[in-house]
Amino acid sequence: MSDIRCDCLIVQPIAKSAIRMLEEQGLAVHIAASTAFADLEPYLAVATAVITRNHGLSAREIEAAPNLKVVGVHGTGTDKVHKPSLAARGIPLHNTPGANAQSVAELVIGLALACSRSLIAADNASRTGDTLFRQHHRTFELSGRRLGLFGYGHIAKLVAKLGQAFGMEVATISRYTPAEELQRDGITLLPDLDSLCEWADVVSLHGIPEEKPLIDARRLSLIGKTGILINTARGALIDEEALATALKDGTIAGAGLDVLVVEPITADNPLLDCPNLVLTPHIGGSTDEALEKTGFQVASKVLAELAALERIPATTT
Ligand SMILES: NC(=O)c1ccc[n+]([C@@H]2O[C@H](COP(=O)([O-])OP(=O)(O)OC[C@H]3O[C@@H](n4cnc5c(N)ncnc54)[C@H](O)[C@@H]3O)[C@@H](O)[C@H]2O)c1
Ligand SMILES: O=C(O)[C@H](O)COP(=O)(O)O
Numbered sequence: 001m002s003d004i005r006c007d008c009l010i011v012q013p014i015a016k017s018a019i020r021m022l023e024e025q026g027l028a029v030h031i032a033a034s035t036a037f038a039d040l041e042p043y044l045a046v047a048t049a050v051i052t053r054n055h056g057l058s059a060r061e062i063e064a065a066p067n068l069k070v071v072g073v074h075g076t077g078t079d080k081v082h083k084p085s086l087a088a089r090g091i092p093l094h095n096t097p098g099a100n101a102q103s104v105a106e107l108v109i110g111l112a113l114a115c116s117r118s119l120i121a122a123d124n125a126s127r128t129g130d131t132l133f134r135q136h137h138r139t140f141e142l143s144g145r146r147l148g149l150f151g152y153g154h155i156a157k158l159v160a161k162l163g164q165a166f167g168m169e170v171a172t173i174s175r176y177t178p179a180e181e182l183q184r185d186g187i188t189l190l191p192d193l194d195s196l197c198e199w200a201d202v203v204s205l206h207g208i209p210e211e212k213p214l215i216d217a218r219r220l221s222l223i224g225k226t227g228i229l230i231n232t233a234r235g236a237l238i239d240e241e242a243l244a245t246a247l248k249d250g251t252i253a254g255a256g257l258d259v260l261v262v263e264p265i266t267a268d269n270p271l272l273d274c275p276n277l278v279l280t281p282h283i284g285g286s287t288d289e290a291l292e293k294t295g296f297q298v299a300s301k302v303l304a305e306l307a308a309l310e311r312i313p314a315t316t317t
Contacts, residue, residue, distance in 0.1 A: 002042065002045060002046060004030075004042055004043060004045070004046055005028045005046070006028055006029070006030040006043040006046050006047050007027040007028045007029070007047065007048050007049060007311075008022050008027045008028070008029045008030070008047060008048070008049040008050070008051065008302065009030050009032060009040065009043040009044060009047040009049070009050045009051070010029060010030065010031045010032065010051050011032050011035060011040065011050060011051065011052035011053065011055050011057070012032070012035065012052060012053040012054070012055055012074075013031055014051060014053070014074050014291070014294070014295040014298065014299075015291045015292050015294075015295030015296075017292060017295060017296065018295025018296055018298065018299040019031070019295075019299075021296070021299040021300070021303065022299050022302070022303065025303055025306075025312050026312060027049070027306075027312070030043045030047075035055045037060065037061070037064075040061060040064070041064050044061055044064040044065040044068075045064060045065070045066070046067060047065055047067065047068060048067050048068065048069045048070070048306065048311055049068075049069065049070045049071070049072065049302050049305075049306060050065065050068060050070075050071050050072070051071075051072040051073075051074055051298055051299075051302060052071070052072075052073060052074065052081070053073070053074045053075055054075060054077065054080065054263070054282055055080065056073075056078075056079070056080020056081045056082075057071055057080070057081045057082065058080075058082055059082040059084075059085045062082055062085040062086060062089075062091075063085065068089070068091055069091065069305070069306065069309055069311065070091065070092050070093075070094070070302055070305040070306060070309075071086060071091060071092070071093045071094070072093075072094045072095075072298040072299075072301055072302040073093065073094065073095040073096070073298070074096060074294050074295065074298045075095060075096060075099075075100060075285055075294060076095055076096065076097055076098075076100070076154070076155075077095075077208075077233075077234060078093060078095050079208070079209060079234060081093060092305055094298065094301035094302065094305065095298075096293075096294045096297035096298050096301075097154055098154040099285075099290065099293040099294040099296075099297045100284065100285030100287075100290035100293070100294050101154035101155045101157075101158050102158055102289070102290070103284060103285055103286070103287040103289060103290035104155045104158075104232050104258075104284035104285060104290075105155050105158035105159045105161075105162055106162070106287075107232055107258060107280065107283065107284050108155070108159045108162075108204050108230055108232055108256075109142075109159070109162045109163070109166070110256075111230050111232070111256025111257075111258070111278055111280070112142060112147075112202050112204070112228060112230055112256065113142065114256055114278040115228045115230075115253070115254035115255065115256050115276065115278060116139060116140050116141070116142055116145075116202075116228065116254075117139045118137055118139055118254075118276070119278070120278055121133070121137065121276075122137070125137075142163070142166045142167070142168055142202070143166055143167035143168065144167055144168070144169075145168050145169075145201040145202060146168065146169045146170075146171065146199055146200045146201045146202070147159070147160070147163040147168040147169070147170045147171075147200060147201070147202050147204065148170075148171050148172070148173075148190070148196040148197070148199055148200025148202065148203045148204070149170065149171070149172040149173075149174075149187075149196075149204055149206055150172070150173060150193060150196060150203065150204070150205045150206055150207045150214070150233075150237075151172070151174055151205070151206035151207035151208075151233070152172040152174030152176075152177045152182070152187070152206070153174075153206060155206050155232070155233075156172065156174070156204070156206035157185070159204055159206070160172070160185060160187055161185075163202075164186065168202075169188070170186070170187050170188070171187060171188035171189070171190050171196065171199060171200065172187055172188075172189065172190070172196075173189070173190050173191070173192060173193055173195070173196050174189075177189075193214060193219065194219065194222055197215075197219045197220075197222035197223045197227075198222045198223075198224075200223070200227065201226065201227055201228065202227070202228045202230060203215075203223055203227065203228070203229050203230065204230040204231075204232070205229075205230065205231045205232070205233045205237050205238075206232070206233050207233060207237065208233075208234070209233075209234045209236035209237050213236060213237060213238050213239040213242075214237050214238075215229065215231075215237060215238040215239065215242075215243070216239045216242050217239065217242040217245070217246070220242055220243065220246040220251050220252055221246075221251055223251075223252050224251075224252065225250055225251060225252065225253060226253050227252050227253055228252070228253055228254045228255065228256070229243070229252060229254075229255040229256075230255070230256045230257075231255075231256075231257045231258065231259055232258040232259060232284045233259060234259055235257075235259045235260040235261040235262070235263065236261055238257075238261075240260070240261055240269065240270060240271055241270050243255060243271065243274075244270035244271050244274050245270075247271075247274040247275060247276055247277055248274060248275065253276060254276035254277065254278075255274075255276070255277050255278070256277075256278040256279075256280075257271070257277070257278070257279055257280070258279075258280045258281075258282055258283060258284045259282055259284075260279075263281070263282055264281060265279070265281075
């Protein structure tokens with residue numbers, strides 16, 4: 001029999017303050033050495049709660065956790081958690097809507113500026129003393145440009161505000177937002193993704209992935225040769241082969257991606273040698289502020305669930 005004591009397994013590190021919250025309620029917390037199954041398995045075997053981040057939790061990992069009573073996702077996206085396995089055992093799943101939204105929204109604007117001002121190439125030109133760079137490199141202002149948002153949830157609403165502050169016109173195709181809310185926010189509602197891609201100078205993705213990538217070769221040509229594509233949502237929203245071709249042949253002007261189909265990036269990813277592409281390694285929700293808020297929210301939800309199950313005293317949460 002295992003002598004490991006672990007009430008709550010943290011699959012990927014979260015804020016120290018959140019870990020303290022869990023420990024102060026008497027939980028034995030283990031932070032996994034890595035997301036490899038061999039590192040998780042001994043702790044999954046005994047844990048009552050699991051907190052994970054963008055790694056998610058697979059069917060195999062859930063099966064390896066016979067005592068599991070609650071799963072917390074640090075972040076919004078629960079797409080990598082195998083929900084049928086949890087549902088079959090009646091295990092609740094919590095996430096942290098909105099906790100990292102401001103940080104992601106600020107990154108969207110950062111990526112848009114990096115593309116519109118060619119910041120990566122400009123940095124290189126500065127380091128190499130390329131005095132001709134500013135003569136030969138066309139860049140443009142965001143002000144007066146059109147920002148098209150796919151989805152209008154927590155993050156997109158903040159991106160809209162930041163875009164408007166830059167003097168951008170903003171439209172969305174959210175199916176679920178009441179027309180009065182969009183009118184109040186000064187957002188134009190467009191009928192579909194094709195219209196959004198055609199209309200916008202900067203297309204930013206904030207929806208949930210579907211079975212097929214929504215941004216394919218055809219929609220990239222609708223975005224057009226002066227257009228910029230930003231994706232901080234999920235890699236699966238974009239056909240990466242088609243995007244690599246579009247960046248290389250100038251079908252679109254540039255792209256900024258915080259998320260990829262396979263993370264971390266693999267050596268055979270067609271995007272690796274693309275021009276006018278800014279990549280960040282899924283850092284949207286990794287500011288100090290977002291980590292504090294997200295950690296607090298996920299720890300609170302896991303503790304509330306354990307208290308409801310009488311695994312810890314209710315008065316302490
Ligand atoms: N890069 C990061 O670190 C990071 C951080 C947070 C969230 N995310 C991702 O960003 C995305 C948005 O997150 P959020 O917190 O704003 O989520 P949210 O649930 O608040 O918003 C998602 C919005 O997308 C809309 N939507 C979904 N499918 C749609 C469709 N087919 N057509 C139109 N609208 C659609 C929903 O109605 C909702 O308004 C998610 O995919 C999430 O996983 C990434
Ligand atoms: O869906 C999310 O919120 C993001 O993927 C961020 O997740 P993280 O906690 O791994 O940064």
